[in-house]
Amino acid sequence: MRSIAFVTSLVSRSVALSFALACAFPTAHAAEPVASVEQLDITRYAGEWHEIARLPLFYQRKCKSEITAQYTLRDDGLIGVRNRCRDEDGELDEVEGIARQVADHPGRLEVRFAPDWLSWLPLTWADYWVIALDPDYQWAMVGEPGHEYLWILSRTPDMPRARFEELKARAVAMGYDLDALIVSAPLR
Numbered sequence: 612m613r614s615i616a617f618v619t620s621l622v623s624r625s626v627a628l629s630f631a632l633a634c635a636f637p638t639a640h641a642a643e644p645v646a647s648v649e650q651l652d653i654t655r656y657a658g659e660w661h662e663i664a665r666l667p668l669f670y671q672r673k674c675k676s677e678i679t680a681q682y683t684l685r686d687d688g689l690i691g692v693r694n695r696c697r698d699e700d701g702e703l704d705e706v707e708g709i710a711r712q713v714a715d716h717p718g719r720l721e722v723r724f725a726p727d728w729l730s731w732l733p734l735t736w737a738d739y740w741v742i743a744l745d746p747d748y749q750w751a752m753v754g755e756p757g758h759e760y761l762w763i764l765s766r767t768p769d770m771p772r773a774r775f776e777e778l779k780a781r782a783v784a785m786g787y788d789l790d791a792l793i794v795s796a797p798l799r
Contacts, residue, residue, distance in 0.1 A: 642786030645756045647718030647740040653690065655748045656741070657682045660764040662696075663750075663775060663796045666787070668760055670706075670724075673698040678795050680764070682710070692722055710739060718744075743781055752778050758787050765796070772798040 662678035665671065671678075674696035683691040690710040698704050708724035718741045725735040738755035745751065750770065754761040763770070763778050775798050779789055 643784050645740065645742060645754055645758065645785045647716055647742055648744045649718060651712075651717045651741055651744065652748075653712065654684060656744075656751075657684050657690070658766070660751065660766065661768045661796060662762055663765050663770045663798075664763040664779075664792050664794045666759075666761045666789075667791055667793055671696070673704060674795070675699045676795070677768075685709075690720070692724075711736075718742075742785065743778060750774060750778070752782065754782070754785070754787065758785075761787055761789075761792075769797040769799050 658681070660680045660682070662680070665678075676697045678696040679694070681691075681693040681695070683693075685691050688711075690712075692708040692710050693705060694708075695703060695705045706724055708722055710720045710722040713719040713721060720739040720741075721736040722739045723730060723735050723737070725732070729735050738757075739753060740755050741751055742754045743750075743752035749766050751764045752761070753764065761782055763775065779792070782789060
């Protein structure tokens with residue numbers, strides 16, 4: 612009898628320990644790789660986008676409100692980029708750059724804000740992948756494979772909360788850590 616009680620106690624403790632370890636160290640799920648959209652009509656993508664949220668970046672550290680990106684088609688096949696925002700003093704901050712589409716990857720662009728004379732340097736170009744896009748081009752999510760940056764964009768200066776939460780869930784599924792996400796526009 613005593614050996615049965617001992618075995619039962621040992622099994623109970625083992626089950627409890629296994630449960631405690633499972634709770635303390637949950638099974639890691641592999642994230643989907645960051646992938647760009649398969650189709651991107653750059654003429655439809657062109658125009659003004661409002662930033663709804665972003666992961667913090669050094670060059671946007673002063674941006675507090677009215678954060679927009681304007682994309683224009685240029686005659687040379689490149690895309691003009693103008694990023695604007697208001698800083699904490701209400702002053703308008705603006706930077707201009709260019710973007711180019713990556714061959715064989717419609718949803719991938721590279722963007723550069725460095726002067727033309729530095730354009731030959733490969734480090735002046737940054738990945739700009741459209742990783743989620745509304746079929747009607749009313750919202751987009753932009754990122755890159757290293758999970759360094761992420762933007763949630765909208766054609767309007769606000770976004771429905773349900774759509775925002777859906778896009779955040781997509782980003783997390785791709786391996787983005789959103790603990791530092793900055794919400795820069797109203798959610799409705």
